[in-house]
Amino acid sequence: MYPLPIEKWTPASRTLYRISLPIALFIWLLPMLAVLVTSLRSADELARGNYWGWPEHLSLIANYRDALTTSPVLHYFWNSVLITVPSVLASIALASMAGFALAIYRFRGNALLFAIFVAGNFVPVQILMIPVRNLSLQLGLYNTVWALVLFHTAFQTGFCTLFLRNFIKQLPFELVESARIEGASEWRVFHTIVLPLIRPALAALAVLVFTFVWNDYFWALCLTQGDEAAPITVGVAALKGQWTTAWNLVSAGSILAALPSVAIFWAMQRHFVAGLTFGATKG
Template structure:
């Protein structure tokens, strides 16, 4: 029923696995390697059509210097932080409360409300592009960081609630019953009993939501324009000239934009893995 561990396979299968693993890893990393290579190539290499050879000279200092000091990239990075951090905090906070209500309390509409949260995750975002844009225009939130934050919180809360509700369902209900017997108020049960047990799940969800929002490009283009409110994913396209794309600057910008999610993952790696694997082994 389950795949046989590679250690128990024949020697020929093990050798084939060990030889193909580096090849698969290189193929998987090839786009990232290409972007990193482009980011240190001088502009002259792209003018002559020399895309895939090694750089004729190292242009990394010049490329990254232009990205940081001769463009709006610092402003785009700041916009991404001001959009991503409040969104992650807001979505996780709302989902903790909604997950607690749906996971602990039993009422008639419980399952229907949970289905509504889940169903929202299956709506294709593309079909909402026009109505959401019109709504932000009517509310005066178009081309604002606040509008993008509110939109992301609204759409990410469904997935977060699904995650949190299932996590809370797995907690020992005896702890909550014991607190109720002692006369503890419901909000104190949530804050002092349930919330401390949710720390691994909160850490895992924060990393996921941070990465989702930081890497969002579609809604960043639909709901914002210009350096005053666009995040870094949309701001990288500003390196496109009218007749020629500055691939070396776009690649350098892409590497810079990828660093915060990577740093976030490594900082929260211990809690992230604990949150994902909690309950996997009894």
């Protein structure tokens, strides 16, 4: 029923696994490695057609300095921070309360409401492009940071609620009953008992939602125009020239845009793994 542990595989299977895993990992990382190497090349070298060879002259400082100074990359970074941080905090705060209510309280329509949260995760976001854009225009939020914060919060809250509801459902209900008998209010039960127990799940969700929102390009392209509210994912396109494109600068900007997500994952790696495995075993 379950996959066998690697230790119980046949010697031939273990050998094939050890050989194929590094190859698959290299193929998976090849595009990122190509972008990283391109960000180290000089413009003259790219003009001569050296795309895949090792750079003849490393232009690390020059390329990244030009990427930061020839376009408002720092402004795009700040926009991404203003969009991502409130979206993550609001999504997790709303989802933790909604997940608590769906997991703990028994009321008419509980299953239907949970089914709506589940169904919302299966709706393709592309079909919502025109209604969401029109709604942002009607509310006067188009081309503002708050438009992206509002819609990212709305879209991510459904996934987070589904995630947290299942985690809270696995907690011993006796803890909640004991706290109620002692006279604790529902808010105190939620804040003092439930939240500390689901901290690994909250950390895992924070990493996932941060990655989703920071790397978003679709909604940033739909709800912004120009440089005023554009995040870094859209701002990298500003490094392109009108007639020619300095791919070394575009690659450097892409690496800079990817660094925060990578840093957040490595900083929260232990909590992320603990959150994904939380409740996977009993006893």
